[in-house]
Each structure stands twice: as structure tokens, then as C-alpha cells.
Amino acid sequence: MISNYRMPSRSSCSFLSVLLMLLIGCQPTSRPELISARVEGLVEDGLGENDRIILVLDTAVELPQSPRLGLILKGANGTEQYSIERGEARNVLIVEIESGLDHLISQADSSSDGWLTLSLDLGLIGLLNEDGTPLHGIVGPIGLDFPVPDPALLIEARWVDSDRSSTVNQEDLLILRWDQPVQFSDAIQERQLEISSSLIRLSVTGDRLGSSRSPARFVAGPFSNETRILLGESPSLTIDGVHENGRSNFEGSPSGIFVGGTTILPSLDLLTEQGGGVASPEVVDIEGDCAPWQELELPAGLPALDGHTLTRLPDGKVLVAGGRSMMAGSAGRVLASAWIIDPMGNHLGPLAMQSPRWGHCSTLLPGKDALEGTADDIVLLTGGYDGTGARDDSEVLLLQADPPEFISVESDTPSSPRFEHSAHPLDNLNTVILVAGRLDGKLNGIIEQIELQFTDTVSGIKAQSITHQVGELRFPRHQHGSILFEDSEQPLLLLYGGYGGSLGNPHVQYDAEHCRVIDSPEAFRIRPDSRFARKVLIEDAESNLPGPRRGLRLHPLGDSSAQGNRALLVAGTRREPTRDALSSFQVAELRTSYVLEQEETRHGKVRLRWIPAGRLPLEMVGSCIAELPGGRILVAGGSDRNGMPTAEAVIFDSFSGGIERICKPLSRESARGVEMLLAPQAVSLWGGAMIVAASPESRTSRALLFRSGE
Secondary structure (H helix, E strand, O other), rough: OOOOOOOHHHHHHHHHHHHHHHHOOOOOOOOHHHHHEEEEEEOOOOOOOEEEEEEEEOOOOEEOOOOOOOEEEEOOOOOOEEEEOOOOOOOOOEEEEEEEEHHHHHHHOOOOOOOOEEEEEHHOOOOOOOOEEEEEOOOEEEEOOOOOOOOOOEEEEEOOOOOOOOOOOOEEEEEEEEEEEEOOOHHHHHOOEEEEOOOOOOOOOOOOOOOOOOOEEEEOOOOOOEEEEOOOOOOOOOOOOOOOOHHHOOOOOOOOOOOOOOOOOEEEOOOOOOOOOEOOOOOEOOEEEEOOEEOOOOOOEEEEEEOOOEEOOOOOOOOEEEEEEOOOOOOOOOOOEEEEEEOOOEEEEEEEOOOOOOOOEEEEEOOOOOOOEEEEEEEEOOEEOOOEEEOOOEEEOOOOOOOEEEEEEEEOOOOOOOOOOOOEOOOOEEEEEEOOEEEEOOOOOEEEEEEEEEOOOOOOOEEEEEEEEEEEEEOOOOOOOOEOOOOOOOEEEEEOOOEEOOOOOOEEOOOOOOEEEEOEEEEEEEEEEEEEEEEEEEEOOOOOOOOOOOOEEEEEEOOOOHHHHEEEEEOOOOOOOOOOOOOOOOOOOOOEEEEEEEEEEEOEEEEEEEEEEEEOOOOOOOEEEEEOHHEEEEEEEEEEEOOEEOOOOOEEEEEOOOOEEEEEOOOEOOEEEEEOEEEEEEEEOOOEEEEEEEOOOOOOOEEEEOOOOO
């Protein structure tokens, strides 16, 4: 048989193909297929009245009646009541549910695949195709799609100052409010309620809820519209700002918090009662009950000042002396005026100074009786810039006079001219150590000891001084940090940083060829009786230093005799300074703060340990600084990295050893909104501190009181 078989010809194959095509084309139209089945309505308690199922077919059909049969549901028990209606589109059917389907959702949740399936009996329904031919058979099954539960939306965020410190710190609370109750998912409970950065996000660069070592965590609780966050280590939050989309990644911009989930793709770390997640339709501002600044009314004639000094007086009042009036469109005028500011409002001034001074030093001394805190205490003003050059003279304010008055200090040995220098009083003596600063076109590297004497005359008290040169700096400098540790009969004078150099000392030419931003710590033991500053060698002076910076602040921490020599180094910049003596702005680029611990070695050297103490919210330079009760240090204002004024304010907490951000910036409410204050100077007061700064809006000075713990 195989040998007699013949292959069909090409014409025969073509005939068979045409025949098959005709036969196939004559077959009746196939039945429609079920594309989707979707539930509409509120299904929290099951499928019931007012819920419906939308069925979509792949072809148009006709439904002449409203059948109550033909729906085949997985798990149905025969009690289901419904009717099937035509939809607006000819390929859509609507199942109107009446009752009996509420048990199906729980069955779907408990099934292995989590799906509830549905099929259609076309014959029982009575469907017809477009030409009226009845349709028969069963189509499906297909999974029934339930509506996705709406996520809980973040509607409010509120910071709670748990310890009433006016700063954002560890174990403060952040309360998030949602538009519906939420609970913690199994995943987040397995993480011991630790908050991931993908769930809670902060819009301000530098803001954080905690650290990797000690992160923020949720506080356990039941279903609630509020969830509580316990802040972790070294948190930083911007409170009561207004979020601006254009500045969401700009350091120091207004506050904002949001959830890492949208209404389309919500986060499932927190769940609603229906199983929905959480989302943020927009950035939410962080609010908080915080009012650390209290404005104090100042005398109307006190202009906007820059380069002035503040000195706390024995009776709790504050002396504001000198400075330059800040005037739009001009360099301003260096003043020879002073005011005594009373926190209770009983101000005095202006008082006439003997000379105009800017960048001078103001020092409280015990006066004739050599006892601090008595009625005859005096305030010594040294050096300064008068608008044309550096001054070499001094004057004192006699507090016991009625009214207080300034008198010149007579001297046969005047001190060397300087401004932007440091002045350190020696305990229980009318003696001051002057160090560093600028001359006219040079830097001053001479260390001087000024001794005051007071004599009663017929015309009043006469002040005389004797100036002794006690030493020289290896690196003359200005915009530096210096501190005098009264740890023995020979106090330790320590300098760090600044802008200076060593070529040509003790008077180094003030230009880029001879000067640079330096670190260069120097230490001296002051011998008041012998009028000598003994150079002390620093062990490993070039190792582990915070680095070059100018415009820094160096402030003592605690009592040197009880706790050893400790200080806080904060703020500063590595950039070159503006050489104009009266320039308003200086730019910055450093944020890390350090605690300095100093100790003597067996070989008579000084050992310096620099311990990181947290980071500022912004790079700041020229900030004001003042000590608060409890050993805390207030640092506020100055300029940012772009040379523009900043209202940032922080507190160094000696207990935690870190920087804590104050909940409100250094600003005041004005007719135009929130006004930033310029060129602040600070002084410690009983229970807090006072800051006097310039108001560009009113062209006057403004005073703000910071009350610790209020």
C-alpha cells in the first residue's frame, strides 16, 4: 500500500484549503467571554443591599428581562438574592445585590488564593446575541474584584515638648493624626515598632526623627486616629513652618512631614480596619505649642545696631554699648551712645560715651572695693573701631553715679590699638587680659594686661590704668575663639581658630598673602603678679583638631575648679573673610560642634581632647552665645553658608552632650509677617537670656527674652 501511495497535486491542496475555510466560516458565532467582574459599594460588612457587581463581556449582548438566576458563585449556599440588569454599554451587565451574599467575603479571605470566583449560565440568564439568537453554556470562572479600601490620610502632625525645654530632643513625642483609625501591621510589630525612613519622611534636609543607633519608634496602642512617635537620639524637627515645594530640600526651609505612600500605592506599615494602608495627599506642617521668645519693648530711640556689646549688670539689668547704626543704602554711623535695659521695662538712656566704638569689648569689673556684685561695680570698654581707625583707649561706666556715667580712663601707658579682640577679666581684680584683634591694616599679636586704679577726687571718681605687655601670639588673629580658665592662681589662656598668620608677628599684615583661616591653638599661663604670660606647649597640637575656622564661639562649660577645664566650640567658617571692617555679612561652611576637654600632662604640657557634640541645623558664623540655667548654652542667629542672615537657634545640652534645636527660630511677629533679626548679641540673665538684634523692617533694635523651660 505504501508503494502505491501518490502525493496529492498542488491544485488538490488548494481546493481542500478553500473548502475548510468555507466550512469554518459557516459555523455559528461563538458565545461571549467574561472579561471582568467588579464589586461596587461599601463592603466592610459583606455584600448586601445597595452593593452591585459589574460584569463586562467581550461582545455586545441583549438582555430582554431581569433574571434572578444564572449567577454561579464559589461558596454560594442558595440564599443569595439578586437581579441582573442591563448596563449602559451593551456588553455590560449589572448584578443588583439584595441579600444573602455577605458570607462570601470571609470565605474569600480564608481561601488559599484569596479569590472569590464567579461564572455565568448564559441560558438561565436568557442572554441573546446581537441578531436575537439565544446563547447557551457557562462562561467563566473569573476572579471577583473587590474595591480597594481607602487609605488613612495624614491630616495633622503635632510635636509635644515632653520636658518643657523648648528644644526638640530625645523622648519628645510627635503625634500623627489620621482621618480614620489605624493599627500597626505585623511587619512593623516584628521591627519592634521601629520607624523606617520609607514610612515617615521629613521634607527639610537635616531634619530627622532619630539616629541609626537609637531610632524613633511608635508607641504601642489600639486602633486609633492618632499614633504617637517617641523621638530617638539627636532628633531635629522644624516646628510651625509653612511648607514650600520649591524649598523642600533646602536646609532651614519651613517644616513638612509626609508618609511614603500615595492613595494609589499606600504604605502598609499601618493598616485601617478594612485593611487599607496610609498615605499623604500633601505635605503636612509640624505644629507645636512652643513660645520660647518673649519680646521686650526697648526705648524708641535705640537704632538698629551691629557690633554692639551686651553686659549683664549686678542688678539684673543689661548695658547695650556702642555699635554701628544699620542704615539702608549707607555704611551707617559708629555710635558713642549706650542704654541700660531693664527686663522689667524701666530702661535708661541714651547715655553719652566718651568715644564711638564698634567691635570693642565690654567687661564687668568689681570696682574700688574689689568685690563683685556690689554697688560700685564698673563696666570697662576697651578698644574698638570708631569709623576711621582702631582705638587704643578705654573708658568705664560708673554704675554708682546717679545717673550712671562714662568717664575716660587716664593712662601713661596706653594699650595697643585693636578691635574684634577678646578681653578676659581676672577674678576679684580690676585687671583685664587683652588678646588678638585687628589694627588698621594689621593683626595685633600682643597680649596685654590692663590694671585699673580708682581715686576719689573733688570732682568725682578718677580712673587710671597701667598697661603691661605680657606676651605675644605666634599667630596674631581675629574672628577667633579665646577663653580664660580660672583653674589656679595662674589662669590658663587658650586661643583657637580665627583669621591670621605668623609672618611678621606680633603685627601681621592683614591681607591674603600673609593671612589665612587657621586652627593653631595657643595656650598661656597668666601670672598676674609678675605680669607675664608663659607659653604652654600643647601635646600633639596638630592631631585631632576640629580644623581651621573663623567666626567661631568658644564658651566655658561649668566650673573649671570643680569639673576641670571644659568648653564648647561651635559655629565658624573656613572661607576667607570680607576685609571691610563694617561688612554686615560673613559666610559660613561648618556645622559640627565640639566639647573641648583640657588637662595638664606630667611634663607640663597641655593636652586637648575634642569630642564631637552634634551638628548645627545650618552652617552658622558670627552667632551670639549665652549660658542658660542648668549648664545649657544658647547659640542663635548669625549668617548661613551663603552669607545671608539666619534665624536658626539651638541649645547645647551638657547633660546629653549634644545640640538641640529650639522649636522656634530667632524671629518676631511683625505687620508683614515673621521678621528675621540681624546682628544679634546675647547675654545671660537669671532664668534665661536676652538677645538684642536689629530689625530691618523698623530700623530699630529689638530685644527678645529666652526663658528656659517656658
